Amino acid sequence: MNKIVISDKDSVAVTLTGEGSIPAGHKIAIKDVKKGEKVIKYGEVIGIAKEDIKVGDWVHVHNVKSSLDGEVEYSYDFQAKSYEKGKATFKGFKRNNRRAGIRNEIYIIPTVGCVNDVCIRLAKECQSLIGGSIDGVFALTHQFGCSQLGEDNENIKNLIASTSLNPNATFVLIVGLGCENNRLQDVVDCLPKWADHVKYFNCQDVEDEHAFGIQILKDFINKAKDLTREDVDFSELCIGLKCGGSDGYSGLTANPLVGRVTDKVVSFGGSAILTEVPEMFGAEHLLMNKCKNEDVYNRYVKMIKDFKNFYTSQGFPVYENPSPGNKEGGITTLEEKSLGCVQKAGSTQIVDVLAYGEQVKEKGVSVLNGPGNDLIAATALGASGCQIVLFTTGRGTPFSTFVPTLKIATNDKLSTFKANWIDFNAFSMDEDGLFNVVLKTINGEYKCKSEDVREIAFYKTGVTL
Numbered sequence: 382m383n384k385i386v387i388s389d390k391d392s393v394a395v396t397l398t399g400e401g402s403i404p405a406g407h408k409i410a411i412k413d414v415k416k417g418e419k420v421i422k423y424g425e426v427i428g429i430a431k432e433d434i435k436v437g438d439w440v441h442v443h444n445v446k447s448s449l450d451g452e453v454e455y456s457y458d459f460q461a462k463s464y465e466k467g468k469a470t471f472k473g474f475k476r477n478n479r480r481a482g483i484r485n486e487i488y489i490i491p492t493v494g495c496v497n498d499v500c501i502r503l504a505k506e507c508q509s510l511i512g513g514s515i516d517g518v519f520a521l522t523h524q525f526g527c528s529q530l531g532e533d534n535e536n537i538k539n540l541i542a543s544t545s546l547n548p549n550a551t552f553v554l555i556v557g558l559g560c561e562n563n564r565l566q567d568v569v570d571c572l573p574k575w576a577d578h579v580k581y582f583n584c585q586d587v588e589d590e591h592a593f594g595i596q597i598l599k600d601f602i603n604k605a606k607d608l609t610r611e612d613v614d615f616s617e618l619c620i621g622l623k624c625g626g627s628d629g630y631s632g633l634t635a636n637p638l639v640g641r642v643t644d645k646v647v648s649f650g651g652s653a654i655l656t657e658v659p660e661m662f663g664a665e666h667l668l669m670n671k672c673k674n675e676d677v678y679n680r681y682v683k684m685i686k687d688f689k690n691f692y693t694s695q696g697f698p699v700y701e702n703p704s705p706g707n708k709e710g711g712i713t714t715l716e717e718k719s720l721g722c723v724q725k726a727g728s729t730q731i732v733d734v735l736a737y738g739e740q741v742k743e744k745g746v747s748v749l750n751g752p753g754n755d756l757i758a759a760t761a762l763g764a765s766g767c768q769i770v771l772f773t774t775g776r777g778t779p780f781s782t783f784v785p786t787l788k789i790a791t792n793d794k795l796s797t798f799k800a801n802w803i804d805f806n807a808f809s810m811d812e813d814g815l816f817n818v819v820l821k822t823i824n825g826e827y828k829c830k831s832e833d834v835r836e837i838a839f840y841k842t843g844v845t846l
Contacts, residue, residue, distance in 0.1 A: 384409060385633060388424030393440050395629055395711070406629030406711035406775070406792070408440040420445050423632065425664070427717040440713070447700035447714040449663055457678045461671040462728040464648040471618060472610040472824040474514075474551065478575040480617040482548040483768045483823040484516040484785065485608050487601050489554045489594075490541055492568055493526030493561035496584055500556055503594045510599065513606030515551075516825075518598065519835045521783050527561040528846040537563050537839050539738035542571035543764035544837065545579050546740065548617075549784055551608065552578050552601035554594060559585030610825060616650035618823065619741050621762030621770035621784070622725040623657070625755040627703070628775025629711025630791035632721025635773035635807035639789065642771065642816050643727035647745050654741060654765055655726045656749040656758045658688045662699050663716030664723045668748065673730040680734040684750050691842070702753070706776050725773065737840055741766040755780060756838035763837075769823060777802050781831035787822055788830060789815070804830055 384394040393408040403409055408422065414434040419426045428445040438444070473481035487507070489500045497520075504520035511518060521544065525537050541563075545553040557565030565583050572579055580597050584590040622639060624631060643653045661668060665685050672678035692699050702715045712718045732745035738761070741747055751761040759770050759782035769784055775791040777799045788804045790796040796806035804827075805818050821827035 386411060387422060387633070390421050390424040392421045395633060403439040404711065408629070408711065408713070410434050410436050410438045410440050412436060419448070422717060423720045425716070425720050427663075427720065428714040441711075442708055442713050445713050447716060449700040449715055450698065455666065455669060455682050457672070457675060458670045459672070461673075461730045462644075464644060464729060467649050469615040469649040470612045471615065471820065473613040473617065474608055475611055475613060476548055478573075479546060480548045480619070480766065480768075481613040482551065483825065484549040485514050485551050485605055486516050486549050487518040487552045487554070487598065487605065488545065488550045488783070489518065489520045489556060489598075490544060491522060491526065492541060492555060492557040492563050492565050494522070494524040495527065495558045495561065496556050497522040499584060499590055499594070502591060503554075503556075503598060506595060507598050507602065510602050512602075514608050514610075515602065515605050518602070519783065521835060521837045523837055523839060525839055525841065526563040529562055529841065529843065530846065531843055533839075533841050533843045534562050536737060536841070538568050539571060540760065540764050540837075540839055541568050543738050543740060544760075544783065545572065546576065547763055547766060547784060548768050550578070551605045553580070554597055554601070555579060555581040556590075556594065557581065557583040559583035614650065615646065616744060618646060619652040619654065619767045620646055620819070621759065621765075621767030622653055622655045623755070623759050623762060623770050624660075624722055624725065624773040626774040626776030626778050627707050627710065627712060627718060627721065628791055630808070631712075631773060631775050632717075632724060633791075634810060635775070635789045635791040636721050636724040638807045638810060638812060638815055639725045639771050639773055640727040641812045642819060643725065643746065644729055645816055647727065647729045650744055652741055652744050653726070653746045654735070654749050654762055654767055655723070655746060656751040656761055657722060657753040658684060658750060659692070659699070659702060660715070660719050660722045660753045661685065662689070662719055663714070664719035667720075667723055668726065668731055671726075671729070671731045673732050673745075677731060677734060681731065681748060684734055684748070688750070710775050725771070735765055737761060738764055752840055754838070756782065756836055757840050759786065760837045761840065769819070771819070773807065779831055779834065780836060781829065781834045783835045783837050785822055785829045785832050787819065802830055
């Protein structure tokens with residue numbers, strides 16, 4: 382078999398090995414399509430033919446354009462599978478007043494980029510002090526925190542507070558400067574009263590910020606080193622769903638495979654979060670029809686419309702996607718990319734719609750308001766409470782957000798060529814294999830290839846002073 386037809390409605394197939402001048406992972410016409418007619422993949426519209434397409438033709442950007450132009454009318458038609466609930470546990474670090482962590486870590490978070498170096502030096506000095514069950518001390522640096530106003534400043538403040546509440550953080554030190562827009566006290570005011578695992582100080586308020594910070598961190602390390610993993614119910618697990626560097630295999634292998642793992646996690650009482658709102662455009666109706674009730678449906682529709690309006694108000698079309706790498710990998714239009722992307726959510730209900738920076742509340746699959754950018758979206762998933770991110774990729778990337786980021790390759794070539802980046806090869810379509818890797822990761826038996834790298838990034842839409 383050298384090509385796959387996903388639905389009997391489709392007018393294209395995906396070639397697995399390449400045919401003539403058509404690269405592997407790209408589309409080949411299996412039906413004649415006249416100029417102006419719809420091109421079908423996944424049983425759904427992925428674009429409009431720009432010229433007549435004959436059986437055997439390469440189907441790509443040269444002869445297909447997006448159909449995402451103009452207003453879309455939505456209607457609610459509930460369609461979601463239900464699963465019999467099972468019981469399962471994992472080995473995690475139990476927390477007071479929050480869900481269990483899959484890592485025993487200490488975060489150092491600056492309120493403003495001006496103190497990045499202070500945080501980096503503090504984390505570096507702590508490396509020789511780490512012992513016991515501690516998985517690491519990490520400085521989560523960023524370039525913002527000052528010269529931002531309005532919504533941007535609120536986003537940065539909320540994301541820092543939410544990041545410090547992630548279950549993987551045993552302790553958190555927030556370091557401010559003292560004169561920034563994103564004032565330390567405002568961040569602290571966003572924290573719940575029970576967040577006694579968080580300490581903080583302004584560098585301008587102490588004589589020696591390095592000595593002051595080290596004393597706090599030494600106390601953290603002494604308390605954290607003797608913690609042990611315990612049996613924790615799966616209801617305390619939340620996985621983040623993300624794709625980046627997608628290719629023509631993404632919607633065939635890695636994304637549907639992750640969707641099956643999502644269904645399994647939900648069946649055990651756990652949670653999952655899907656974000657990347659612009660990469661739902663063209664497939665949003667599939668998620669809308671899985672919303673558990675009309676309230677969730679209406680909030681989801683509003684999120685989609687607001688994001689589209691933001692695009693158009695800036696003078697950009699909603700279909701300004703896929704990226705050059707996506708196209709090289711075989712993705713032609715945003716609709717095609719989106720139809721592959723949303724498969725990570727599995728087939729169960731959508732139970733909630735979360736604002737950017739908001740913590741997960743419901744068991745099951747939630748959607749999170751956020752952009753498609755890898756670093757920004759993955760950070761938002763961690764800030765919403767995901768202990769791990771399942772990251773599917775067809776092109777490959779070395780990045781990791783501040784929680785373990787499991788890289789799942791869509792194809793054999795990437796898995797072999799970038800073995801130092803990739804944790805699992807989804808081309809095998811081995812559902813049990815992927816679930817077992819996830820289990821080993823959350824139990825602390827497996828460390829993701831990119832886990833030593835920690836990055837955060839914020840969603841910024843306004844001016845910088």
